[in-house]
Amino acid sequence: MNLNYFDYKYSFPLESGESLPGFRLAYTTRGTLNSDQSNVVWVCHALTGNADAGDWWGGMVGPGKYYDPERKFIICANVIGSCYGSTGPLSVNPATGRAYHHDFPMITVRDMVAALDLLRQELGIEKIHACIGGSVGGEQALEWAILQPNLIENLVLIAASAIASPWCIAFNEAQRMAIEADPTWAEQRDDAGLAGMKAARAMAMISYRNYDTYGFTQALDNNEQLDGFKAAGYQRYQGEKLADRFNAFTYWVLSKVMDSHNVGRNRGSILNALGQVKARTLVVGIRSDLLFPPSEQQFLARHIPNAFYEEIDSLYGHDGFLIEFKPLTGIIRKWMASAASAAVVPTANSLLDSNQSVK
Numbered sequence: 001m002n003l004n005y006f007d008y009k010y011s012f013p014l015e016s017g018e019s020l021p022g023f024r025l026a027y028t029t030r031g032t033l034n035s036d037q038s039n040v041v042w043v044c045h046a047l048t049g050n051a052d053a054g055d056w057w058g059g060m061v062g063p064g065k066y067y068d069p070e071r072k073f074i075i076c077a078n079v080i081g082s083c084y085g086s087t088g089p090l091s092v093n094p095a096t097g098r099a100y101h102h103d104f105p106m107i108t109v110r111d112m113v114a115a116l117d118l119l120r121q122e123l124g125i126e127k128i129h130a131c132i133g134g135s136v137g138g139e140q141a142l143e144w145a146i147l148q149p150n151l152i153e154n155l156v157l158i159a160a161s162a163i164a165s166p167w168c169i170a171f172n173e174a175q176r177m178a179i180e181a182d183p184t185w186a187e188q189r190d191d192a193g194l195a196g197m198k199a200a201r202a203m204a205m206i207s208y209r210n211y212d213t214y215g216f217t218q219a220l221d222n223n224e225q226l227d228g229f230k231a232a233g234y235q236r237y238q239g240e241k242l243a244d245r246f247n248a249f250t251y252w253v254l255s256k257v258m259d260s261h262n263v264g265r266n267r268g269s270i271l272n273a274l275g276q277v278k279a280r281t282l283v284v285g286i287r288s289d290l291l292f293p294p295s296e297q298q299f300l301a302r303h304i305p306n307a308f309y310e311e312i313d314s315l316y317g318h319d320g321f322l323i324e325f326k327p328l329t330g331i332i333r334k335w336m337a338s339a340a341s342a343a344v345v346p347t348a349n350s351l352l353d354s355n356q357s358v359k
């Protein structure tokens with residue numbers, strides 16, 4: 001695996017109307033690029049992921065895995081706004097000589113993709129054989145396929161959506177309220193709001209998992225227990241675990257990225273935007289996903305022109321995309337092996353279909 005940095009040294013306009021005075025992207029590559037560039041796999045990471053797909057997606061990327069560097073040239077970049085080597089709120093703002101902290105501008109999935117595309121151009125890559133992502137990673141892959149319809153040949157969207165649901169935004173706002181409630185949040189230091197972020201992550205875990213996940217993994221120790229429940233310890237542990245590798249500013253900015261996701265923005269409608277995708281598309285839903293429920297992926301599959309829909313079971317809900325390597329590999333392998341077959345999409349209508357306000 002090679003870890004590299006791409007420095008873009010020009011003003012980078014953002015959807016919000018603000019701009020960044022340039023940016024850095026940390027990215028990794030695995031394998032060797034073919035002479036005809038036919039083996040490019042671009043992996044887009046989710047909320048708290050990093051550029052090393054072989055680390056956080058080890059069951060999908062690596063020697064002997066479906067995305068094997070022996071055959072594929074696999075790229076993954078840490079998105080702008082994050083904290084794993086790319087420009088984000090803890091980076092130094094050249095205008096002040098201090099970290100951006102609260103002043104980091106609002107960014108969107110489209111901004112992330114615009115930055116990824118500048119990296120692609122820098123690398124001289126003219127086509128992407130497969131672009132894949134789960135959750136916010138899937139949103140990036142989808143935006144890219146809309147922004148550049150001839151770039152991506154095969155698009156794999158897992159546990160992703162066309163637009164952030166009010167439910168998802170509500171979860172994120174509750175988490176930001178937890179950060180705001182931390183008295184250190186107003187301070188100009190890298191660890192400001194960290195206790196709030198721990199609480200935020202604990203809230204988020206409830207949306208990433210579900211009733212059964214907790215029931216199976218955090219069952220009571222005995223019938224006599226009054227306190228000290230495993231589920232409570234787990235919530236606290238997950239907050240601590242994230243605090244060891246993340247910060248509240250980045251968490252805040254990326255949760256806002258999730259909220260603003262809407263492929264229909266400035267494109268007339270969501271259906272119009274999805275209709276622009278030319279890539280052969282596989283959409284995968286996770287039956288137990290509470291945060292991005294399968295109805296959202298079914299909606300994508302119904303309205304992306306050449307899309308195929310599959311669903312997997314997982315004890316882990318939304319986080320299943322980070323864990324269920326075997327079914328994901330099986331589905332992707334089968335779909336890639338099939339010729340460009342006729343689109344098979346579910347017929348049931350979802351809330352999104354009937355909600356005219358989002359079309």
Ligand SMILES: CC(=O)SCCNC(=O)CCNC(=O)[C@H](O)C(C)(C)COP(=O)(O)OP(=O)(O)OC[C@H]1O[C@@H](n2cnc3c(N)ncnc32)[C@H](O)[C@@H]1OP(=O)(O)O
Binds near residue numbers: 237241
């Ligand atoms: C630099 C980096 O680390 S890059 C970041 C890598 N992560 C990403 O890219 C983001 C995506 N990854 C994730 O979100 C997660 O890692 C997932 C979803 C893949 C897996 O989640 P995990 O938290 O590892 O799994 P799970 O929910 O089973 O929790 C297991 C952990 O909780 C601990 N735990 C379980 N039950 C309890 C409990 N009752 N009380 C306290 N701790 C508990 C386990 O000991 C284990 O700890 P460990 O992670 O230190 O080994």
Ligand SMILES: N[C@@H](CCO)C(=O)O
Binds near residue numbers: 136
């Ligand atoms: N567990 C995932 C959830 C968001 O998809 C993450 O931390 O990135």
